[in-house]
Structures are given as C-alpha cells and as structure tokens.
Amino acid sequence: EAEVAQSPRYKITEKSQAVAFWCDPISGHATLYWYRQILGQGPELLVQFQDESVVDDSQLPKDRFSAERLKGVDSTLKIQPAELGDSAMYLCASRHPNTEAFFGQGTRLTVV
Amino acid sequence: GENVEQHPSTLSVQEGDSAVIKCTYSDSASNYFPWYKQELGKRPQLIIDIRSNVGEKKDQRIAVTLNKTAKHFSLHITETQPEDSAVYFCAASKRTGNTGKLIFGQGTTLQVKP
Numbered sequence: 001e002a003e004v005a006q007s008p009r010y011k012i013t014e015k016s017q018a019v020a021f022w023c024d025p026i027s028g029h030a031t032l033y034w035y036r037q038i039l040g041q042g043p044e045l046l047v048q049f050q051d052e053s054v055v056d057d058s059q060l061p062k063d064r065f066s067a068e069r070l071k072g073v074d075s076t077l078k079i080q081p082a083e084l085g086d087s088a089m090y091l092c093a094s095r096h097p098n099t100e101a102f103f104g105q106g107t108r109l110t111v112v
Numbered sequence: 113g114e115n116v117e118q119h120p121s122t123l124s125v126q127e128g129d130s131a132v133i134k135c136t137y138s139d140s141a142s143n144y145f146p147w148y149k150q151e152l153g154k155r156p157q158l159i160i161d162i163r164s165n166v167g168e169k170k171d172q173r174i175a176v177t178l179n180k181t182a183k184h185f186s187l188h189i190t191e192t193q194p195e196d197s198a199v200y201f202c203a204a205s206k207r208t209g210n211t212g213k214l215i216f217g218q219g220t221t222l223q224v225k226p
Contacts, residue, residue: 100158
C-alpha cells in the first residue's frame with residue numbers, strides 16, 4: 001500500500017537553530033499539505049501545494065517558516081530560527097482529486 | 113474565519129456501549145466532512161467521510177450524520193471495543209477539484225473500558 005513518507009521521525013534542536021523536514025507524497029498526488037499539530041489539539045494547515053505552486057500559505061509564519069516543492073513531487077518545510085513554541089508534530093498529507101487526504105507518520109519536533 | 117468545534121474533548125464508555133462525537137462548522141460552503149482516528153504516536157487515518165449531498169453514511173459499526181441546515185455532523189460508534197480507544201478528529205472542507213483544505217476540530221479522546 002502506498003504511503004506518504006516523512007523524515008526524520010524525530011528531531012531535537014536548540015532554539016535559534018535551523019531545522020528542515022522532508023515529505024514524499026503518494027505517487028501521482030498533485031495536492032500536498034503541511035500541517036502542524038500541537039499536543040492535544042487538531043492539525044492546523046501551514047501550507048498547501050498544487051503541483052509546485054503554493055495554493056494557501058495564509059497560516060504559515062513567513063518570517064521564520066518556508067516551504068518548497070520545486071519539481072511538484074517531494075517537499076521540504078524549513079524553520080529558521082526555531083523557537084520553543086515550534087515544538088509540535090509536523091504532518092504531511094497528499095491527495096488525488098476527489099479522494100481522501102492521506103497522512104504521513106509525521107516529524108515530532110522538540111525545540112530546547 | 114473558518115472554524116470547527118468538536119465535543120466532547122474526552123469520552124469514556126464501557127465496552128459494548130455506543131459513543132457519539134459531535135462537530136459544528138462555521139463555513140456553510142463546506143461540502144466534505146471526514147473523520148480521522150489517531151492512535152498514540154501514529155498518523156491520522158480516515159475512518160469514514162460524508163459529502164454534503166448525503167445525510168447519513170454507515171460502515172459496519174461506524175456511522176456519520178450530517179445536518180447542513182444546522183451545520184453540524186456527528187460520528188456514531190456502536191458496540192465499542194477496546195481497540196476503538198484513540199483520538200478522533202472531525203474536519204470540514206470546501207472542496208472544488210484539487211482545492212480544499214481540511215479544517216480540523218480539537219479532537220475527542222475516546223476510552224473504551226473492557
């Protein structure tokens with residue numbers, strides 16, 4: 001069964017450092033999402049891609065967060081500099097038109 | 113802005129009983145309502161979804177109902193089992209082809225006691 005791949009699974013970083021997460025969606029899925037899930041809360045959308053284009057980044061803190069999907073396949077989410085409040089699970093999801101969204105296992109980020 | 117409210121935040125039932133989780137959404141243009149189950153440390157996984165042209169959908173022990181007028185939808189789990197214990201999230205989306213982001217509720221932690 002095809003899955004959304006994310007790496008790393010866990011990341012510990014010091015505040016003010018840079019950190020990056022990688023996502024490889026299910027093959028053929030043009031839509032890719034990055035969500036942030038703070039412990040005990042529901043996922044919140046950070047950015048949505050359609051192929052290589054950003055469709056929605058209204059909730060992305062652009063002063064420190066950036067996301068790219070250069071070839072319209074895999075994607076990278078970067079935080080620089082990381083802050084204590086960025087500690088959360090970062091989930092990537094992808095979908096094909098008119099299908100459900102499939103989530104990856106996520107990257108759990110701890111900022112110390 | 114778009115918002116989804118989910119209740120209760122925690123729910124404890126005895127094995128074999130039914131569990132009901134309710135969600136209310138704010139954007140009347142929402143047309144797709146999935147429910148995800150997330151076990152500890154694992155990814156959210158879709159368990160059932162419903163589109164706005166349908167009032168009810170059932171899959172074995174799980175059912176979802178939608179009231180578009182009141183802008184609320186509910187998840188019903190019958191004959192609960194210990195393996196149903198998890199966090200459940202509702203979501204709402206305004207889907208048009210490739211577009212449409214999921215707005216999630218805050219989650220319900222369901223505990224099924226043996």
